[in-house]
Amino acid sequence: MPPSALEKAVYGVYATTAVHLADKHGVFGYLIDREASTDKVASELGLDQDSLDRLLVLLDSFGIIERNEHGAYRIPAELAPFLDPESPRSVGGFVSHVMNSTLDRLPQLDAYLTDGKSAVDAALPAPFDVMYGTPELTGKFLEAMWQLTYDVSRELAPLAGLAGVRHLLDVGGASGPFCVAALESTPGLRATVFELPEVGPYVADTVARHQLQDRLDFVVGDFHRDEFPPTECVAFGYVLSGWTDEIGLQLLHKAYRACADGGRVLIMDRLFDHDRRGPLPTAVMNLSMHVEAKGRHRTAAEYIGLLETAGFVDCDVRRSSQDKHLVIGFKK
Ligand SMILES: C[S@@+](CC[C@H](N)C(=O)[O-])C[C@H]1O[C@@H](n2cnc3c(N)ncnc32)[C@H](O)[C@@H]1O
Structure with a gap:
């Protein structure tokens, strides 16, 4: 039998599939506040008992659920916040994105290894043309983004020290998870999501759901082509990691031009450890960025290097308790 690190790597695809299907068919939702045997879960959810048992x-076996001495399954308390479909930290949307989107693109890595990424990508549609190909795909992607971002943003917004800032521009802000967290924690702040046109209706839903008609608005823009509207704070959440240093620098130069004097830029992203040996989720998403976008994950020092090249000063790293951290820079 191979050592457990290799076992997890070899059998991981089965675990990802099982987590996705258990989430999709309501198994985690059913087990979140009760213990139940396989036949009970199968009959309550209308699932095939033999398949569910496996x-x-x-x-x-993977330690994702546990079975008691009477044969009933339950969710370990420490995993409940991540498996409960109603929890803001649920991994369901992300795993669904992996299964429905990333897995289509991952096999491209084979051709990248032999022919190089640019040669292979030249024959493919742009990433967001695929991700926003249908309203269903758009909705699923934006739901996954909300799940990844809203909860940690409730830590990141206070770390950004926004008191006294009157306007925030969230570039590539999706349906508004960071904006909502920032508005909730900062009285007097207004925010604008700068996004592709497909995202507009989802920001409108967010505005209605959170009753933010006077504080959150939407601007259609293409960050490759358009300048950013003037603001006191430009936010990039999981945006710079989607692009090369060259494009990242173009975006930061635009942010610098858009910022008022004394304004700030917020880069909110995963960070590699300084030696790039982890953490594991950053290493995973670094590969994902390669096949799903044109970017990579960086160390805090690399982000600070980009910020300083664009003219920002007093750059600082502020860490959350989760995977997404803040690198902040100021315009003098
Ligand atoms: C990985 S998501 C990050 C979403 C959000 N900022 C967060 O932290 O969860 C990248 C976002 O960039 C947006 N985007 C991609 N290309 C864009 C472009 N050319 N102009 C404006 N927004 C773009 C996408 O619509 C998507 O919502």
Whole structure:
């Protein structure tokens, strides 16, 4: 039997599939506040018992659920915030994105290795043409972004020290998870999401759901082509990691031009450790950025280097308790 690190790597695809299907078919939702045997779960959710049994046995072997001495399954308390579909930290939307989108693109890595990324990508549609190809795909992607971003933004917005800032521009702000967290924690702030046109209706939903008609608005823009509207604070959440240093610098120069004197830029992203040996989620998403976008993950020092090249000063790293951190820079 291979050592456990290799076992997890070899069998990981089964675990990802099982987590996705258990989430999709309501198994985690059902088990979140109760213990239940396979036949009970199967009959309550209308699932095939034999198939469900194999799924639950596998999830138990991976330590994702656990079985008590009477054969009933439950979700370990420490995993509940991540498996509860109603929780803001649910991994369901992300795993669904991996299964429905990333897995289509991951095999391209084979051709990247032999022919190089630019040669292979030249024959492919641009990433967001695919991700926003249908309203269903658009909705799923933006839901996954909300799940990844809203909860951690409730830590990041206070770390950004926005008191006294009157306007925030969230470039590539999706349906507004960071804006909402920033508005909730900062009285007197107004925010604008600068996004592709497909995202507009989802920001409108956010405005209605959170009753932010007077504080959150939407501007259609293409960050490759358009200048940014003037603001006191430009935010980039999971945006710079989607692009090369060259394009990242173009975006930061635009942010510098858009910022009022004394304004700031917020880069909110995963960070590699300084030696790039981890953490694991950053290493995973670094590969994902390669096949799903044109970017890479960086160390804090690399982001600070880009910020300083664009003219920002007093750059600082402020870490959350989760995977997404803040690198901040100021315009003198
Ligand atoms: C990885 S998502 C990040 C979403 C959000 N900022 C967050 O932290 O969760 C990247 C966002 O950039 C937007 N985007 C991609 N290309 C864009 C472009 N050319 N102009 C404006 N927004 C763009 C996408 O619509 C998407 O919402």
